[in-house]
Amino acid sequence: DDRLYEEMFAVEQSHWWFQARLKIVKNLLSRYLAPHAEGTRPKVVDLGCGCGMMMSQLQAEYDCMGMDAFDQAIDFCNRRGIPISKGFLPDQ
Secondary structure, rough: HHHHHHHHHOOOOOOOHHHHHHHHHHHHHHHOOOOOOOOOOOOOEEOOOOHHHHHHHHHOOOOEEEEOHHHHHHHHHHOOOOOOEOOOOOOO
C-alpha cells in the first residue's frame, strides 16, 4: 500500500521504534562484524531496505548497499539519495 510507505517515510527519522531499531542494529554490527583493514569501511547489505532510513544512517560508517522488491520503496530511497537495486530473493 503506497500510503504505508508515505507514512513510514514521514516518521522513521523521529519515531522511537525506528530509532531503537537503528541503535540495536548499530550495536550488533559493531559487535559481530568481522574486523576490516585500516582505512577501509565494512560492507553492509540491507535486504528489504524499505524507505532507506537505516542505510542513510549507516552510510557514515559503512559501505552500504540495499535491495528491495517494491517500486515504492525504491522511489522513497531515491528521495533520500540512497541508490538501491530492485530484486527478489529466490524462493527456498
